[in-house]
Amino acid sequence: xxxxxxxxxxxxxxxxxxxxxxxxxxxxxxxxxxxxxxxxxxxxxxxxxxxxxxxxxxxxxxxxxxxxxxxxxxxxxxxxxxxxxxxxxxxxxxxxxxxxxxxxxxxxxxxxxxxxxxxxxxxxxxxxxxxxxxxxxxxxxxxxxxxxxxxxxxxxxxxxxxxxxxxxxxxxxxxxxxxxxxxxxxxxxxxxxxxxxxxxxxxxxxxxxxxxxxxxxxxxxxxxxxxxxxxxxxxxxxxxxxxxxxxxxxxxxxxxxxxxxxxxxxxxxxxxxxxxxxxxxxxxxxxxxxxxxxxxxxxxxxxxxxxxxxxxxxxxxxxxxxxxxxxxxxxxxxxxxxxxxxxxxxxxxxxxxxxxxxxxxxxxxxxxxx
Amino acid sequence: xxxxxxxxxxxxxxxxxxxxxxxxxxxxxxxxxxxxxxxxxxxxxxxxxxxxxxxxxxxxxxxxxxxxxxxxxxxxxxxxxxxxxxxxxxxxxxxxxxxxxxxxxxxxxxxxxxxxxxxxxxxxxxxxxxxxxxxxxxxxxxxxxxxxxxxxxxxxxxxxxxxxxxxxxxxxxxx
Numbered sequence: 001x002x003x004x005x006x007x008x009x010x011x012x013x014x015x016x017x018x019x020x021x022x023x024x025x026x027x028x029x030x031x032x033x034x035x036x037x038x039x040x041x042x043x044x045x046x047x048x049x050x051x052x053x054x055x056x057x058x059x060x061x062x063x064x065x066x067x068x069x070x071x072x073x074x075x076x077x078x079x080x081x082x083x084x085x086x087x088x089x090x091x092x093x094x095x096x097x098x099x100x101x102x103x104x105x106x107x108x109x110x111x112x113x114x115x116x117x118x119x120x121x122x123x124x125x126x127x128x129x130x131x132x133x134x135x136x137x138x139x140x141x142x143x144x145x146x147x148x149x150x151x152x153x154x155x156x157x158x159x160x161x162x163x164x165x166x167x168x169x170x171x172x173x174x175x176x177x178x179x180x181x182x183x184x185x186x187x188x189x190x191x192x193x194x195x196x197x198x199x200x201x202x203x204x205x206x207x208x209x210x211x212x213x214x215x216x217x218x219x220x221x222x223x224x225x226x227x228x229x230x231x232x233x234x235x236x237x238x239x240x241x242x243x244x245x246x247x248x249x250x251x252x253x254x255x256x257x258x259x260x261x262x263x264x265x266x267x268x269x270x271x272x273x274x275x276x277x278x279x280x281x282x283x284x285x286x287x288x289x290x291x292x293x294x295x296x297x298x299x300x301x302x303x304x305x306x307x308x309x310x311x312x313x314x315x316x317x318x319x320x321x322x323x324x325x326x327x328x329x330x331x332x333x334x335x336x337x338x339x340x341x342x343x344x345x346x347x348x349x350x351x352x353x354x355x356x357x358x359x360x361x362x363x364x365x366x367x368x369x370x
Numbered sequence: 371x372x373x374x375x376x377x378x379x380x381x382x383x384x385x386x387x388x389x390x391x392x393x394x395x396x397x398x399x400x401x402x403x404x405x406x407x408x409x410x411x412x413x414x415x416x417x418x419x420x421x422x423x424x425x426x427x428x429x430x431x432x433x434x435x436x437x438x439x440x441x442x443x444x445x446x447x448x449x450x451x452x453x454x455x456x457x458x459x460x461x462x463x464x465x466x467x468x469x470x471x472x473x474x475x476x477x478x479x480x481x482x483x484x485x486x487x488x489x490x491x492x493x494x495x496x497x498x499x500x501x502x503x504x505x506x507x508x509x510x511x512x513x514x515x516x517x518x519x520x521x522x523x524x525x526x527x528x529x530x531x532x533x534x535x536x537x538x539x540x541x542x543x544x545x
Contacts (some may be wrong), residue, residue, distance in 0.1 A: 034506070036514040037530050039490065042469055043538040045433050050456045050540045052427035053441070054405060059425060063408060281411070342426050351430040353495055359432075360497035367506055 034366040058338045061247040064277050087294050095141040095293050102137030106130055114201065127201040128179035128232065134198075135176035138169075142292040146173055150304030153178045153263065157229040159307065160222075162255050163265035164327050165237035166245040167278035168285060169292070170267055173302065175202075180235035181225065183218070185209055191285055203232045209240075209344065219254060226260050238320060241340035244277040245269050248333050249340040251324045257316040261307040264323050266330035270299035281343075303330050378403050389447050390454035398542040399450060406446050416443045432493050436472055456540040463528060465538045470527045480521040483507065 071080035110130050117123040139146065153161060161180065163170060168191075171182060181203030186192060195204065205225065207218045225231050238251035245268065256262060269276040274295035278288045292298055305326055310319050328335055383396050394402070409417045409425070419442045423429045431437070441452055454460060455468045473481045473489055490503050498506075508518050514530060516522070522530075 034510055036510040036516075037533065039486070039507070039510060040469070040473075040527065041531050041533065041536070042433065042472065042489065042493070043465065043536055045431065045493070046437070046469065046472065047456065047538050047540060049428055049431040049433060049437050050453060052425050052431065053409075053422070054402070054453065054456075054540050055543050056425050056427045058427070059408060338426055342424075346423060347426045347430050349430075352432055353497075355430070355432055356493060356495035357497045360494035363494065363506060364498065364502070367509070 033369055034363065038366075039363075057247075057336045058249075058342060061243045061249055061336055061338070062279060062281075062343065063244060064275055064279055064282075065244070065246070065271075083296075087296065091143075091296075092294050095143075099137060099141040099293075102134060102141075106134045106137075110198065110201075124201075124230075131198065131202050132176055132179050135172045138172045139176055139298075142169075142289075142295070143297040144173065145297050145299045146302060147300075148177060148302045148304070153180075153233055153304060155233055157231075158226055158260035159233060159263055160226055160255050160258060160260060161233055161235045161263045161265055162238050162251070162323060162327075163235065163267055164245075164248050164331060164333065165239045165242050166267065166269060167242055167276050167288065169276060169278070169298070170237070171235070173267070173300065174235060174265065179232050181205070181232040182235050183207060183222065187285070189284075189286075203234075205234075209341065215254075222254065223258055226258050238324075239340045241343055242278050242280055243340065244275075244279075246333060247336050248324060248328055249336055249338050251320040252339075253316040253320050256310070256319045256323070259310075261309055262319070262323055263307045264305040264327050264330075266301075266303040266305060266327040268301050268331040268333075270301070272299055273297050276300065301331075305330060377407075386447050386450050390451045393454035393457040393459050394450060394542065397544050401542050401544050402450055402453065403446060406449055416445050417449070418442065432495070433472065433489070436475055436489070436492065439475055440471065453540070453542075456538060458539050462536060465536060466528050466531055467524060468538075469531070470524045480523055481527070482521050483511075483518055486511075 071077045110127065113123055113126050113130070117126070155178075161174075163174065171180075171184075174180060179202050182199065183205040184195060184199070184207070186206050186208065187195060195206075203225065205218060205221045208214045222234070222236075225234055236255040238253075238255050239249050240252050241249070243249055274292060274297075276292070276298055278285065283291075308319070308323055308326070310316070314322070324335065327333070378400065383399050386399050387394065387396060406417065407413070409421050411421060419438050422438060422441065423434070428434055428437075441449070444452060455464050470481065471477075473485045475485070486507050487500075487503055490498075490507065491500075494503065511518060511520070
């Protein structure tokens, strides 16, 4: 559960939520005398609550929409069974083998280079290429059919890349083309091991969602990173959490106040063979990978969009929303006004207080009239 | 999760429909079941308080705590029954009854000044003092012909909220 100070700080990331939410519960009529029935009639408030129970725009972002089953026919069903046999019996072992071989080759090359090679520049270059190779192996292991559109990212200082986030494989898909540095949440298990050893070499910044002080530290690290021309270009997922690739949640402004160019990347997965959304509350990353590896292919489009700069008089939040609009338009997603971290925390009491304020003021005003 | 209605038999749907007095169509019940399963993440058969509060729009509703006492731990049948009050086909009296129950949260059968004060407190928070709230309530009660220490029954409520245009409807999205 979030402490109130964490919740209060999350406020800084959000534009005025009231612009998006349904307006206050009371109808906007001219003040009349206040009667008993006006106070007793809580129907608008109850309706809002019931509406939220029945359907709400936040939970929709994390819903995996499973495709219609197509194997319901007498001749389609055996075909589907054959497909299952091929996918699980032939493809999966082959892919696992590829992955295993890839890891072995990678480690065999990476560790000697990392510990023995002294030349800083050459070592970085080789490590970068190795990471790119390893990501390509990953992509091959789920037969990734990825179309890249737009100019490839170049290694220049003073730029960051931002993309919408659906799964950790977003990172792998982008990394195979360009060795980005990333900012990531520290994970447990084998993923954490990889983060610590390998990703450090391309440049990684760690954050901890639950640590409030962490923000300042991370913001500084980001600023330092983009200044240094030797560092790999930085990739940031401003949503802060995985969303189901049909919606986007609010972008955190951290990436947009670094005083440099922001290059948007839009990623859209085609659900034709598998839904690439990683619902981290339902599945571990390992299970997610297994699901991808037992499907026919992962099909997706990646668009590298035009670099954007902070306009005069634009706040970081407005900048973030503008870039989000670009990505949403390109990838055909829908926007919701919620902070992704609401997955883990409760909303700030500020919004309830705002509703209370509006209601109280209306009551007091109408009382004056009578 | 696969197609929701495959987990809900036709018999189940009809039973739920009967339980809510046919205020929802069968399609709406299937839709509500999908929603119920989505909210009941650990598939316990009911939605816990925590899971309701994970809906941001619900969590920031001023009356969420009172409503939680009514919806916490409901199974699917009762969940639908609760929501059926918000169907367009529900009667005016049924809607007033729900409002009454929100006030009379401990089910005494009558609403006291204390209950009215509590609900007003939830709705106004720190933006009105307790004296202001008591003052407002006493004034409107008196104007309507009730004293401060009277109790209100459901019939009183129906009489007071004599508002045929009462809009208390929620639409169930059908995919």
